[in-house]
Amino acid sequence: MNTQQSADLGLILPRLALDVVAISVLLFGLFHRNYRRPDLVSVFLACNVGLFSVLTVLSFSPLSSAVGFALFGVLSIIRLRSFEYRHIQIAYFFISLSIALICAIDLVGLSLPVTLVSFMLLAMALVDSKKFRSTSENAVIVLDTAIPDPVKLSAHLSQLLDAEIIHMNITGVNLLQETTTVDVTYRRSAH
Numbered sequence: 001m002n003t004q005q006s007a008d009l010g011l012i013l014p015r016l017a018l019d020v021v022a023i024s025v026l027l028f029g030l031f032h033r034n035y036r037r038p039d040l041v042s043v044f045l046a047c048n049v050g051l052f053s054v055l056t057v058l059s060f061s062p063l064s065s066a067v068g069f070a071l072f073g074v075l076s077i078i079r080l081r082s083f084e085y086r087h088i089q090i091a092y093f094f095i096s097l098s099i100a101l102i103c104a105i106d107l108v109g110l111s112l113p114v115t116l117v118s119f120m121l122l123a124m125a126l127v128d129s130k131k132f133r134s135t136s137e138n139a140v141i142v143l144d145t146a147i148p149d150p151v152k153l154s155a156h157l158s159q160l161l162d163a164e165i166i167h168m169n170i171t172g173v174n175l176l177q178e179t180t181t182v183d184v185t186y187r188r189s190a191h
Contacts, residue, residue, distance in 0.1 A: 019103035044096040055104035143180040
């Protein structure tokens with residue numbers, strides 16, 4: 001191994017270690033513990049590892065920045081189409097990509113990447129904590145009755161869900177088929 005390869009490994013290995021620790025905390029310490037979704041853990045981990053690897057190669061390659069922009073273009077085409085992802089799942093996906101980006105790019109030393117990655121993990125731990133998550137629920141509900149009046153609809157939903165209605169958005173009222181579609185945020189009543 002020549003000195004250039006040794007110097008490259010000296011720069012890569014600490015960043016790789018930071019990435020492995022951070023993504024492990026994110027996926028196994030937070031996401032899997034809260035949601036028990038090994039399929040999504042695999043997706044988030046694969047994207048993190050792939051992005052970290054590609055960016056590391058690009059950062060030590062004589063290739064132009066055009067290759068980086070091409071990579072960004074390819075990544076922007078990829079869409080999560082297999083099923084509808086919840087907002088929190090998209091947040092975990094974004095954080096897993098951000099960890100890879102911050103760990104793979106040379107920011108002159110490790111103190112800034114460690115600080116940024118720690119901040120992201122702390123933020124996710126807070127916003128996805130059980131106390132924060134359990135304050136309200138959200139659902140799109142289709143009722144088999146047409147209720148165009150928001151006051152009556154709120155009362156009906158409150159009784160139906162046995163919950164306090166925090167916010168609702170009527171997305172459709174079909175008077176012919178007698179249905180109402182509503183996006184509702186609610187808090188379950190404590191018994």
